[in-house]
Amino acid sequence: MAFxxxxxxxxxxxxxxxxxxxxxxxIRQIVGTHAASIAAQAELxxxxxxxxxxxxxxxxxxxxxxxxxxxxxxxxAQTVAAMTVLTLEKAWNAMVGIVWTAMNAxxxxxxxxxxxxxx
Amino acid sequence: MHFIRRAGRCLALPLILIxxxxxxxxQLSPDFDQRIADDLGAANEQVxxxxxxxxxxxxxxxxxxxxxxxxxxxxxxxxxxxxxRVRPVPQLSARGQETLRARGLLPPVCDDTPGAxxxxxxxxxxxxxxxxxTMRDTHRAGGLTDTRIxxxxxxxxxxxxxxxxxxxxxxx
Numbered sequence: 001m002a003f004x005x006x007x008x009x010x011x012x013x014x015x016x017x018x019x020x021x022x023x024x025x026x027i028r029q030i031v032g033t034h035a036a037s038i039a040a041q042a043e044l045x046x047x048x049x050x051x052x053x054x055x056x057x058x059x060x061x062x063x064x065x066x067x068x069x070x071x072x073x074x075x076x077a078q079t080v081a082a083m084t085v086l087t088l089e090k091a092w093n094a095m096v097g098i099v100w101t102a103m104n105a106x107x108x109x110x111x112x113x114x115x116x117x118x119x
Numbered sequence: 120m121h122f123i124r125r126a127g128r129c130l131a132l133p134l135i136l137i138x139x140x141x142x143x144x145x146q147l148s149p150d151f152d153q154r155i156a157d158d159l160g161a162a163n164e165q166v167x168x169x170x171x172x173x174x175x176x177x178x179x180x181x182x183x184x185x186x187x188x189x190x191x192x193x194x195x196x197x198x199x200x201x202x203x204r205v206r207p208v209p210q211l212s213a214r215g216q217e218t219l220r221a222r223g224l225l226p227p228v229c230d231d232t233p234g235a236x237x238x239x240x241x242x243x244x245x246x247x248x249x250x251x252x253t254m255r256d257t258h259r260a261g262g263l264t265d266t267r268i269x270x271x272x273x274x275x276x277x278x279x280x281x282x283x284x285x286x287x288x289x290x291x
Contacts, residue, residue, distance in 0.1 A: 077228045085147045
């Protein structure tokens with residue numbers, strides 16, 4: 001079996017479209033869900049500020065929740081970055097696997113031993 | 120808009136890491152660890168038990184009956200954070216991160232906790248413990264209003280779900 005660059009390219013493109021597409025869809029869902037939750041918490045913070053003002057208490061705790069909005073945005077950004085690193089790792093390894101499988105099939109067809117995938 | 124700019128800067132880290140790769144398989148993210156996943160699930164469950172328990176006895180007078188549940192939840196979250204913190208970080212990611220930091224290219228959002236943009240779970244769990252302690256102190260001092268319970272619940276659920284989403288995604 002000869003090495004066919006066109007079919008290897010097509011397989012890489014197809015695999016990436018499916019795999020990376022699913023991973024980025026998951027990231028989009030996480031961002032959407034958490035952005036909505038952070039917005040809802042901002043609304044709760046307005047409500048608690050009104051209640052604190054009426055009761056003459058709670059300003060320290062309101063500051064805590066305001067600070068926590070920033071912390072949550074930071075943690076969301078960190079999670080998006082970490083999941084993007086993971087997606088790139090999976091995509092890269094899938095590409096290497098496809099190329100090496102095709103090369104080794106061609107080598108095997110020529111009666112030669114395959115090349116190990118480097119790590 | 121500010122968040123989008125921040126997220127864009129975060130993407131610099133994975134792109135620079137991937138650019139440094141040669142033609143070989145790589146590991147950029149930590150291994151999936153079933154024990155961490157189990158402990159995180161148990162911590163998540165204990166936090167939700169606590170939220171239900173506190174909501175049923177929100178006054179300061181009701182605090183003593185919930186003190187043990189607070190202690191169990193905080194202890195479980197802190198123990199899980201320790202377990203996650205000692206998990207090895209892949210060498211390539213650790214080197215890439217240090218290179219970026221040395222050149223002043225590491226996005227500030229990635230720099231508050233070591234390895235935060237490779238594995239955000241430790242920083243998230245530290246914050247969950249801090250939120251639980253604040254909730255406990257508030258409950259003990261003067262009780263929890265309905266709004267405060269909603270605020271703590273939304274905050275805790277948001278943070279824990281990020282950690283669960285990331286740790287689950289590691290199973291590849």
